[in-house]
Amino acid sequence: MKTLSGIPASRGICIGPVFQFLRQELVVAECKVDNSQKELERLDEAIEIAKVQISGIYEKALTEASKADAEIFQAHLMILEDPELLSEAKKKIETEHCSADFAMKETAQAFSNMMAAMNDEYFAARATDIMDVGNRVLRILLGVAESPTADLRTPSIIIADDLTPSDTVLLDKSLVIGFCTARGSATSHTAILARGLGIPAVSGAGEEVLAQETGSKMILDGTKGQVILSPTETAIQDYTKRIEVAKNMREASMKHAHEPALTLDGKQVEVVANIGNVEGARSSIENGAEGVGLLRTEFLYLERSSMPTEEEQYQAYRAILDVFDQMPVVLRTLDVGGDKEIPYMGLEAESNSFLGQRALRLCLVRPDIFKPQLRAALRAGVDRNLKIMFPMVATASEVRDARKVLEECRTELRKEGKPCAENIEIGIMVEIPSAALVADQLAKEVDFFSIGTNDLCQYTMAADRTNPKVASLSNSFFPAVLRLIKMIIDAAHKEGKWVGMCGELAGEPLATPILLGLGLDEFSMSPPMVPTVKQILRSLNAEEMKALAETVLQLETPQEIQQYVKDQVPFITELVS
Amino acid sequence: MKETTVMVNNKVGLHARPASLFVQAAAKYSSTIQVSCKDPDTKELREANAKSILGVLTLGVFQGMDITIKADGEDEEQAVVTLAELVKNNFGED
Numbered sequence: 001m002k003t004l005s006g007i008p009a010s011r012g013i014c015i016g017p018v019f020q021f022l023r024q025e026l027v028v029a030e031c032k033v034d035n036s037q038k039e040l041e042r043l044d045e046a047i048e049i050a051k052v053q054i055s056g057i058y059e060k061a062l063t064e065a066s067k068a069d070a071e072i073f074q075a076h077l078m079i080l081e082d083p084e085l086l087s088e089a090k091k092k093i094e095t096e097h098c099s100a101d102f103a104m105k106e107t108a109q110a111f112s113n114m115m116a117a118m119n120d121e122y123f124a125a126r127a128t129d130i131m132d133v134g135n136r137v138l139r140i141l142l143g144v145a146e147s148p149t150a151d152l153r154t155p156s157i158i159i160a161d162d163l164t165p166s167d168t169v170l171l172d173k174s175l176v177i178g179f180c181t182a183r184g185s186a187t188s189h190t191a192i193l194a195r196g197l198g199i200p201a202v203s204g205a206g207e208e209v210l211a212q213e214t215g216s217k218m219i220l221d222g223t224k225g226q227v228i229l230s231p232t233e234t235a236i237q238d239y240t241k242r243i244e245v246a247k248n249m250r251e252a253s254m255k256h257a258h259e260p261a262l263t264l265d266g267k268q269v270e271v272v273a274n275i276g277n278v279e280g281a282r283s284s285i286e287n288g289a290e291g292v293g294l295l296r297t298e299f300l301y302l303e304r305s306s307m308p309t310e311e312e313q314y315q316a317y318r319a320i321l322d323v324f325d326q327m328p329v330v331l332r333t334l335d336v337g338g339d340k341e342i343p344y345m346g347l348e349a350e351s352n353s354f355l356g357q358r359a360l361r362l363c364l365v366r367p368d369i370f371k372p373q374l375r376a377a378l379r380a381g382v383d384r385n386l387k388i389m390f391p392m393v394a395t396a397s398e399v400r401d402a403r404k405v406l407e408e409c410r411t412e413l414r415k416e417g418k419p420c421a422e423n424i425e426i427g428i429m430v431e432i433p434s435a436a437l438v439a440d441q442l443a444k445e446v447d448f449f450s451i452g453t454n455d456l457c458q459y460t461m462a463a464d465r466t467n468p469k470v471a472s473l474s475n476s477f478f479p480a481v482l483r484l485i486k487m488i489i490d491a492a493h494k495e496g497k498w499v500g501m502c503g504e505l506a507g508e509p510l511a512t513p514i515l516l517g518l519g520l521d522e523f524s525m526s527p528p529m530v531p532t533v534k535q536i537l538r539s540l541n542a543e544e545m546k547a548l549a550e551t552v553l554q555l556e557t558p559q560e561i562q563q564y565v566k567d568q569v570p571f572i573t574e575l576v577s
Numbered sequence: 578m579k580e581t582t583v584m585v586n587n588k589v590g591l592h593a594r595p596a597s598l599f600v601q602a603a604a605k606y607s608s609t610i611q612v613s614c615k616d617p618d619t620k621e622l623r624e625a626n627a628k629s630i631l632g633v634l635t636l637g638v639f640q641g642m643d644i645t646i647k648a649d650g651e652d653e654e655q656a657v658v659t660l661a662e663l664v665k666n667n668f669g670e671d
């Protein structure tokens with residue numbers, strides 16, 4: 001038995017066989033063939049099959065993923081139908097008497113190189129598309145499984161170096177019980193996906209996990225961020241019991257998921273969800289979320305080749321707002337920076353993108369990005385309970401600048417005679433220590449705050465949350481972070497404004513009593529956590545938790561604080577085992 | 578054979594979505610359609626099959642460049658007019 005430590009990416013425990021997600025190398029040898037006619041037919045056949053496959057994935061992506069994800073596959077279809085690509089490959093077969101495999105590989109490579117040589121990010125992305133399409137045709141010609149998970153038949157823990165959105169579109173989620181990545185972080189695509197699905201995940205567990213054979217047993221503890229290789233019988237029994245307890249707890253909390261979170265002393269707390277697409281919206285409703293505390297809009301911009309138009313964004317936002325009807329939905333404006341690959345935006349790589357020109361800082365200098373999003377949001381918010389929130393605010397003047405752009409958009413829409421949402425609440429993410437320190441000033445500029453604990457912790461502790469070596473510092477239970485949270489909440493309440501939290505801490509059972517005691521008004525988390533947090537809130541007395549919160553702020557370490565909460569509120573221990 | 582020359586005025590030129598729209602429109606006609614432009618530096622003439630997304634993309638047409646659309650076949654007249662209109666309307670972008 002061996003225990004490896006990584007980063008907790010999605011809570012929960014699972015035990016099961018592992019499945020190695022391997023991208024296969026396609027080996028094609030150059031060889032002469034006698035029957036060129038037959039090779040031409042093989043190529044045509046393979047291309048037809050590829051078209052059917054891609055259309056299928058496109059349809060699947062349309063219903064399951066976002067429209068932007070789906071668009072990649074539409075671009076693939078266009079490449080596959082390209083007359084130049086096809087005629088080049090055929091010419092090769094006819095003149096060089098080579099196999100269809102070799103002709104396809106060489107042709108795709110040549111076009112891809114041509115694109116890559118243009119030294120432009122947009123073309124670099126197309127180069128990748130061409131290779132993707134070429135490889136698909138090759139896999140068909142070579143009879144290699146379509147996806148690395150084609151052989152996945154039993155529920156397994158997926159192990160990979162790291163996973164991209166295109167890797168996971170094809171994944172049969174009903175066969176995934178957990179994710180474990182060698183690299184990646186608590187905020188990577190895999191982590192967000194796992195939390196949305198409510199299954200455990202550990203990221204950054206190190207190279208050793210990649211050596212585990214498919215089918216071998218593993219225990220994955222997404223709450224602690226640990227994986228146990230070749231577990232003993234005793235360990236398996238122990239963890240099986242814990243899974244059982246957690247399952248019972250979950251079922252019990254699910255029964256009351258749709259009831260309000262009313263504390264023992266009658267304080268009503270809002271419990272809402274963090275989502276990034278329509279799928280998440282549906283899951284929120286199922287889990288009893290009372291709205292959305294964080295609608296991430298990045299999904300509209302990633303993995304595509306051109307800027308989403310205002311109309312497209314309007315449709316996407318409206319579809320989500322429609323799911324919630326009159327429930328509140330807080331839309332966060334674009335939160336990206338130099339660390340994200342969005343070729344068409346022409347973002348420069350920065351030496352430290354987390355301290356660079358990202359999120360609102362970027363939007364304020366790029367009205368071409370900011371305005372279409374704000375216009376789309378204002379249009380989508382008509383007759384719905386939309387709120388808009390700006391991320392990465394450091395100073396009050398940034399808020400004023402952002403509000404000015406929003407007003408410009410409103411004026412434009414009115415002039416164009418387009419209906420737009422009028423009295424919507426405007427808020428900011430408080431995730432930079434400077435914003436927390438001047439929260440009293442910022443509170444005068446906005447209607448609400450939402451505390452982003454992941455970044456607030458990263459910036460306060462000066463610990464990169466994607467770096468496993470400083471993972472012990474990346475803990476929002478440090479009193480430094482909790483004291484800032486108290487400052488933020490107190491400052492907002494003094495101005496009569498409400499405060500939410502959309503960072504990880506809001507969905508952390510051990511933090512619930514502390515946050516309730518500090519006076520947090522709205523808890524926003526991944527949909528599967530909603531029933532549990534609601535149940536905890538219902539079992540607590542808000543007045544009593546004030547004293548608990550005061551006490552933990554005086555303690556020194558996250559461990560002491562968590563232990564204190566466990567001692568004071570013993571029933572939570574069962575939920576976090 | 579019909580041909581016409583138009584200036585590409587939209588922001589991204591003949592790339593990304595505009596390029597897809599252009600190729601999709603061209604594919605609707607049975608005529609052979611070629612699109613060409615002059616390299617802004619070398620003045621060399623570059624030509625591509627208007628029905629090929631890869632061909633059109635590698636032409637490298639940016640905002641402000643002239644392109645010549647040439648069609649040969651039964652529906653050449655309509656093809657040239659439609660494609661030129663698409664370019665003139667900035668591919669329906671704002």
